[in-house]
Amino acid sequence: MSQATLAVRRISGHAGPAPGDDVERDYQVCKLIDTTTCIGCKACEVACLEWNGYTFTDTVFDNSYQTMPETAWNYWNLIKFNEHEREDGSITLLMRKDQCMHCADPGCLAACPADGAIVQYTNGIVDFQQQNCIGCGYCVSGCPFDIPKFNPATKKMFKCTLCVDRVSEGLEPACIKSCPTGCLHFGSKDDMKDLAETRAKQLRENYGIEKAGVYDPAGVGGTGVIYVLHDVTNPEAYGGLPKDPSIPWVVKFWKGPAKWIGNLAMLGGLLGVTLHYLRYGPKEVHDEDAKNGNGGRP
Amino acid sequence: MSTSHVISSARTTGESGGEILRYTLGERVHHWLGALFYTYCLITGLAFWSPYMFWLAAVVGGGPTARFWHPWFGVAFTVSVGWMYKMWRGDLATTDTDRGWSRAIEHYIKNDDENLPPVGRFNYGQKLFFWLMFFGVLLLLLSGLGLWFVESIPWSLRWLRYLAVTVHVVAAMATIGAFIIHIYMSVFTEPESFQAMIHGRVAGAWARTYHRLWYEQVTKGRSAEK
Numbered sequence: 001m002s003q004a005t006l007a008v009r010r011i012s013g014h015a016g017p018a019p020g021d022d023v024e025r026d027y028q029v030c031k032l033i034d035t036t037t038c039i040g041c042k043a044c045e046v047a048c049l050e051w052n053g054y055t056f057t058d059t060v061f062d063n064s065y066q067t068m069p070e071t072a073w074n075y076w077n078l079i080k081f082n083e084h085e086r087e088d089g090s091i092t093l094l095m096r097k098d099q100c101m102h103c104a105d106p107g108c109l110a111a112c113p114a115d116g117a118i119v120q121y122t123n124g125i126v127d128f129q130q131q132n133c134i135g136c137g138y139c140v141s142g143c144p145f146d147i148p149k150f151n152p153a154t155k156k157m158f159k160c161t162l163c164v165d166r167v168s169e170g171l172e173p174a175c176i177k178s179c180p181t182g183c184l185h186f187g188s189k190d191d192m193k194d195l196a197e198t199r200a201k202q203l204r205e206n207y208g209i210e211k212a213g214v215y216d217p218a219g220v221g222g223t224g225v226i227y228v229l230h231d232v233t234n235p236e237a238y239g240g241l242p243k244d245p246s247i248p249w250v251v252k253f254w255k256g257p258a259k260w261i262g263n264l265a266m267l268g269g270l271l272g273v274t275l276h277y278l279r280y281g282p283k284e285v286h287d288e289d290a291k292n293g294n295g296g297r298p
Numbered sequence: 299m300s301t302s303h304v305i306s307s308a309r310t311t312g313e314s315g316g317e318i319l320r321y322t323l324g325e326r327v328h329h330w331l332g333a334l335f336y337t338y339c340l341i342t343g344l345a346f347w348s349p350y351m352f353w354l355a356a357v358v359g360g361g362p363t364a365r366f367w368h369p370w371f372g373v374a375f376t377v378s379v380g381w382m383y384k385m386w387r388g389d390l391a392t393t394d395t396d397r398g399w400s401r402a403i404e405h406y407i408k409n410d411d412e413n414l415p416p417v418g419r420f421n422y423g424q425k426l427f428f429w430l431m432f433f434g435v436l437l438l439l440l441s442g443l444g445l446w447f448v449e450s451i452p453w454s455l456r457w458l459r460y461l462a463v464t465v466h467v468v469a470a471m472a473t474i475g476a477f478i479i480h481i482y483m484s485v486f487t488e489p490e491s492f493q494a495m496i497h498g499r500v501a502g503a504w505a506r507t508y509h510r511l512w513y514e515q516v517t518k519g520r521s522a523e524k
Contacts, residue, residue, distance in 0.1 A: 070453075113345075113346040115349060132361075134355070134364070134365040137445065141445075141460065155362060155366065248460050251460070251463070254467060262467065265471060266475075266478075273478060276487075282486060282487050282488065282489060283411060284409075285490070285503050285507045285508075
């Protein structure tokens with residue numbers, strides 16, 4: 001990030017233009033997950049814990065190879081294992097590395113009420129700032145992928161940071177480093193998109209996997225984590241990857257028009273009672289008995 | 299004639315006839331506890347509602363503190379409203395005179411109170427306020443539990459998460475509207491009712507003007523004594 005702003009634009013006493021001056025830079029970073037070459041080894045799960053300083057938590061057996069049913073506040077990277085019946089009746093195991101998708105249009109950020117608790121960097125990483133988090137859990141309602149998780153001990157929300165601390169130093173995220181099959185890639189969004197499309201084309205044309213395609217959902221403006229799927233028409237089969245995710249309309253309405261309708265209604269109420277007071281003033285007691293001098297007694 | 303004259307004349311003459319007990323100590327304590335709980339939820343709720351009001355969280359100890367206590371004060375307010383129901387339910391049922399009163403509400407708004415039918419201990423507006431708060435707080439509690447334990451709502455039932463947000467906002471807005479009118483009426487248009495909620499007593503003339511049926515009921519015994 002900071003290095004990018006130090007790219008040289010002009011050089012004194014230099015023959016010709018500065019090298020790289022005409023280069024168009026893509027600051028958007030992206031993780032590419034090729035589910036067709038994932039072997040479910042969970043090295044990425046371990047690397048994630050190691051780099052982020054979490055100890056291994058107890059696994060939850062649920063009749064599959066999956067470590068636990070969902071990601072957790074201290075378990076940001078989870079391979080979801082799903083048995084899937086192919087059209088010819090044979091069984092395959094779909095494996096998808098689940099984590100924060102780093103949406104271009106993040107629902108968590110839209111829903112968050114705390115100033116500065118969620119930020120989106122220019123490189124597209126969506127990052128929680130726990131020092132500003134109030135632990136309300138609104139991000140849970142905003143996220144179309146069910147990713148943010150609450151730490152009951154610190155009362156803060158946590159999720160995958162896309163290893164922003166590594167990326168800002170020019171390193172790949174920890175999960176990428178650990179992948180033994182090379183199914184994980186990291187680079188600029190354009191490069192990863194190209195690589196993904198190339199791989200999907202290869203799967204369609206060379207392997208006869210006709211529905212192979214790239215998952216980069218437009219409903220959230222595209223994501224900073226994209227998948228190559230064997231069957232891009234059925235992402236739900238990969239452990240509930242939503243087919244067409246977007247920020248829930250309730251959340252959009254709540255954080256958009258409802259805010260101004262509500263604020264205007266409250267101001268209107270205050271204005272209304274003020275005008276009423278100016279027009280009619282306080283009520284006065286009709287004190288006939290006091291006039292008659294008996295002190296209001298019956 | 300001001301109402302304060304009535305009270306002072308009653309005091310100077312040493313007679314209690316000028317004043318009537320409107321709220322017992324218990325009623326006042328429960329009212330003000332409810333007021334405290336609601337106000338806390340209002341301040342912190344507004345902080346969570348809009349970034350332009352997030353500074354309100356700082357007033358009550360900062361965002362995380364506000365977030366921690368908001369639901370607990372909400373539970374406390376629910377209990378408080380339940381207690382008020384227990385105390386006042388006898389006076390809160392809608393009566394035939396309420397229907398007449400609500401048809402003539404224009405006179406109430408225009409401070410034309412002599413054109414209103416006689417009222418019992420609470421007028422229809424006060425009853426409506428109570429019932430709005432009563433059902434409002436029930437909805438706020440139910441939806442609030444959904445927001446409080448949002449992760450306990452499974453992903454497959456996530457519509458409940460969105461329903462909770464919607465209901466909480468709508469119910470909160472309804473109670474805020476009622477709350478504005480409640481404060482305005484009691485503090486500004488009928489300051490004596492604010493005093494009543496503090497000291498417990500009202501002037502007989504005030505009671506006769508605004509709550510004639512109740513006044514007649516509570517003074518019947520006294521008149522008979524004389």
